[in-house]
Amino acid sequence: MRGRVTVAAPAKINLSLGVGPARDDGFHPLATVYQAVGLYDEVTVRPARENSLTVHGDGVDVCDVPTDATNLALRAAARLAAHHGVDEAVDMTVLKRIPVAGGMAGGSSDAAGALVACDALWETGTPQHELMALAAELGSDVPFCLVGGTAVGTGRGEVVMPAMSRGSYWWVLALAAEGLSTPDVFAEFDRLHAGSSVPEPEIPDGLMAALRTGDVEQLGTALSNDLQPAAFSLRPELEDLVALGLQGSAHGALVSGSGPTCLFLAEDETHAATLRELLVGSAPTLLLAPGPVPGARVIR
Ligand SMILES: C[C@](O)(CO)[C@H](O)COP(=O)(O)OP(=O)(O)OC[C@H]1O[C@@H](n2ccc(N)nc2=O)[C@H](O)[C@@H]1O
Numbered sequence: 001m002r003g004r005v006t007v008a009a010p011a012k013i014n015l016s017l018g019v020g021p022a023r024d025d026g027f028h029p030l031a032t033v034y035q036a037v038g039l040y041d042e043v044t045v046r047p048a049r050e051n052s053l054t055v056h057g058d059g060v061d062v063c064d065v066p067t068d069a070t071n072l073a074l075r076a077a078a079r080l081a082a083h084h085g086v087d088e089a090v091d092m093t094v095l096k097r098i099p100v101a102g103g104m105a106g107g108s109s110d111a112a113g114a115l116v117a118c119d120a121l122w123e124t125g126t127p128q129h130e131l132m133a134l135a136a137e138l139g140s141d142v143p144f145c146l147v148g149g150t151a152v153g154t155g156r157g158e159v160v161m162p163a164m165s166r167g168s169y170w171w172v173l174a175l176a177a178e179g180l181s182t183p184d185v186f187a188e189f190d191r192l193h194a195g196s197s198v199p200e201p202e203i204p205d206g207l208m209a210a211l212r213t214g215d216v217e218q219l220g221t222a223l224s225n226d227l228q229p230a231a232f233s234l235r236p237e238l239e240d241l242v243a244l245g246l247q248g249s250a251h252g253a254l255v256s257g258s259g260p261t262c263l264f265l266a267e268d269e270t271h272a273a274t275l276r277e278l279l280v281g282s283a284p285t286l287l288l289a290p291g292p293v294p295g296a297r298v299i300r
């Protein structure tokens with residue numbers, strides 16, 4: 001067994017997020033295009049007698065992250081041990097840079113990172129399809145966080161197929177001071193659609209074509225998020241922030257997943273830096289990130 005393994009676990013954004021009517025199990029059918037972006041949590045595991053977790057924040061507030069067995073990353077470690085019937089435990093450290101409850105799959109990515117880290121530490125050699133099945137049990141976004149890149153998600157988001165995508169993109173990420181609960185945003189989506197029939201979700205025309213050609217302007221116009229009105233309803237100030245980015249030369253601007261992080265698509269890295277300057281004062285934290293990047297990977 002190795003002495004210690006560290007995995008880089010990327011944040012995700014949704015280039016499009018189509019949401020259908022709530023299913024009988026309470027989940028909503030999705031048709032989404034995910035992209036992993038270059039903002040990483042680091043998950044480190046070492047052998048131990050019992051599972052334990054320490055969480056550090058690097059630029060993000062981590063006081064809402066549980067450190068007990070309910071933490072998604074510790075649940076992932078326990079689930080992998082049970083899958084292999086091994087009596088192993090870990091001392092885990094998570095260094096968080098992905099905003100907590102930010103709509104960027106932070107907890108999901110930590111869980112994907114924990115699966116990859118423990119599989120390497122215990123030398124269990126889990127085949128990818130088994131890791132994907134365990135990931136789907138842990139949460140809708142977790143399978144994508146294993147795969148990374150750019151991918152289409154269906155089902156409740158857990159059915160992931162890599163998408164053809166050319167080139168790379170630069171994003172400005174506007175992080176909010178306080179997170180939004182994903183279930184609350186889906187509940188607000190249901191409230192806003194009460195009494196009307198919600199169509200089955202679709203990927204917008206033009207999005208896949210823009211990705212295939214790497215046309216940043218076309219991609220900007222094709223970005224969409226069915227949860228955005230719900231996020232605006234719960235956080236009205238986000239609507240002004242998105243509007244400011246669009247007026248200020250972003251190719252596209254939208255709420256990331258369930259929010260409250262907002263995304264601004266730039267022409268290139270230099271333009272992203274200019275856009276960030278424009279947005280200074282409108283959001284507490286502004287970061288630049290390229291995408292797509294690979295899913296959870298061992299780095300040490
Ligand atoms: C908003 C997205 O980030 C878009 O990628 C995801 O849909 C959320 O994925 P996630 O955080 O991994 O979600 P899960 O942990 O599976 O579910 C959390 C809660 O979100 C709601 N949820 C999630 C996914 C989905 N397709 N429909 C839902 O209604 C449910 O209330 C669920 O109880």
Ligand SMILES: Nc1ncnc2c1ncn2[C@@H]1O[C@H](COP(=O)(O)OP(=O)(O)OP(=O)(O)O)[C@@H](O)[C@H]1O
Pocket residue numbers: 064065066070071072073094099100101102103104105106107108110111141179180182257258259
């Ligand atoms: N490893 C973890 N990191 C962050 N939050 C976690 C973790 N494990 C459990 N949680 C809980 O999950 C909640 C949602 O956190 P997370 O950062 O995953 O939200 P999110 O990025 O909005 O998720 P998504 O984009 O997948 O909907 C947190 O408020 C916290 O209580």
